Amino acid sequence: MFDAQRIVAFSQQETPFYFYDLALLQQTLDAAKQAADIHNFHVHYALKANFNHRLLNAICKAGFGADCVSGNEVKKAVEIGFRSTDIVFAGVGKSDREIKYALTQDIFSFNVESVQELLVIDGLAADQGKKARVALRINPNVDAQTHHYITTGLDENKFGIAQWELPEAIETLRQCQHIELIGIHFHIGSQITDLNVFKSLCVKVNELNNWFDERGFRLRVLNVGGGLGVDYHQPDASLVPDFLGYFSVFANFLERKPGQEVHFELGRALVSQCGSLVSRVLYVKNGIKKNFLILDAGMTELMRPVLYQAYHRIERLDQTESETEMLHYDVVGPICESSDCFGKEVLLPKSERGDLIVIRTAGAYGEVMASHYNLRNEIRYVYSDDIQQS
Numbered sequence: 001m002f003d004a005q006r007i008v009a010f011s012q013q014e015t016p017f018y019f020y021d022l023a024l025l026q027q028t029l030d031a032a033k034q035a036a037d038i039h040n041f042h043v044h045y046a047l048k049a050n051f052n053h054r055l056l057n058a059i060c061k062a063g064f065g066a067d068c069v070s071g072n073e074v075k076k077a078v079e080i081g082f083r084s085t086d087i088v089f090a091g092v093g094k095s096d097r098e099i100k101y102a103l104t105q106d107i108f109s110f111n112v113e114s115v116q117e118l119l120v121i122d123g124l125a126a127d128q129g130k131k132a133r134v135a136l137r138i139n140p141n142v143d144a145q146t147h148h149y150i151t152t153g154l155d156e157n158k159f160g161i162a163q164w165e166l167p168e169a170i171e172t173l174r175q176c177q178h179i180e181l182i183g184i185h186f187h188i189g190s191q192i193t194d195l196n197v198f199k200s201l202c203v204k205v206n207e208l209n210n211w212f213d214e215r216g217f218r219l220r221v222l223n224v225g226g227g228l229g230v231d232y233h234q235p236d237a238s239l240v241p242d243f244l245g246y247f248s249v250f251a252n253f254l255e256r257k258p259g260q261e262v263h264f265e266l267g268r269a270l271v272s273q274c275g276s277l278v279s280r281v282l283y284v285k286n287g288i289k290k291n292f293l294i295l296d297a298g299m300t301e302l303m304r305p306v307l308y309q310a311y312h313r314i315e316r317l318d319q320t321e322s323e324t325e326m327l328h329y330d331v332v333g334p335i336c337e338s339s340d341c342f343g344k345e346v347l348l349p350k351s352e353r354g355d356l357i358v359i360r361t362a363g364a365y366g367e368v369m370a371s372h373y374n375l376r377n378e379i380r381y382v383y384s385d386d387i388q389q390s
């Protein structure tokens, strides 16, 4: 259940802040873990979605691995307590320093995105007298049918090794003494709501799994990435995503060879619904054409609406039974940019200065993408169980 009452209990707090419902997070993690365990699937949590330490602690404790995209994320995962054998490191532009650090930590695998990167890792592993485990990230040219800014698996995207480059990649692998190929990796995009897209991905993975097998590479890992979407429009109708349905697509359509493990890298689906951005109305402007609610949170706290025209549900939190007058508002932030808008023509109860507004489904790619533009304050956050502690 979404913990609106808990947020009201924080209404004396300085706004804006992120509110994290830890009970909902736990419920989500348990559901994902149970659904994955049915098929013996391994899930690495994509830290980029949210690296708040309380969330990470819960995720680590629940038995997930860590999917990292920078040396600092690898470091964070190690500090939180993820086992090195449960850490993977992806990213199209890993620096030498980051690779060296990950090698010293003996992480499970590097998801390698180019032939040149193979050579670099081989050299750096040789310097440390180690053998690096790698999975090749392959661009499968599968359309994720999501926003073009968060589509990653098409030929026009910068990610992964194209299929035509694979012969060169395996030639290079045969020469690299300090690399062990353990698998293939895919990630086609984010906020994918049509499960058929994952069926198409499975078809591609099967094809490539056979291709490697025919060339004498028996892969240990098939890593199919993340991307499962969440319901931004009706969050209360599906606070916990349909993990059973999601994993069963892969159970039904992925052809595992004996002994092969299947790995996932979920981010958004695990943490979106447990996070909300809580803000206060600073000013109400009633214009001739428009009514504006000007909030104390803006694009600096939650960038998604501005960057991807993303929809987030906006609610008046301290709404009382007696309020009946509803108005359309453009809900905007205080930042000096016209695009600093959370939603246009949002139907809300007639609001006043001081009212609390909550922007839902903000746990993923919210706090982590905050910026200091306009020299804004550091973003604050509170947890659902803080009230019991204070």
Ligand code: LLP
Pocket (backbone or CB within 6 Å): 046, 049, 067, 090, 150, 152, 187, 189, 190, 191, 225, 226, 227, 228, 265, 266, 267, 268, 269, 304, 308, 364, 365
């Ligand atoms: N694995 C790789 C290689 C990725 O690039 C990503 C996300 C994930 C896993 C996790 O994907 P998820 O399960 O969260 O969809 N800032 C954007 C989303 C960017 C996603 C980047 N990659 C947004 O706010 O929508």
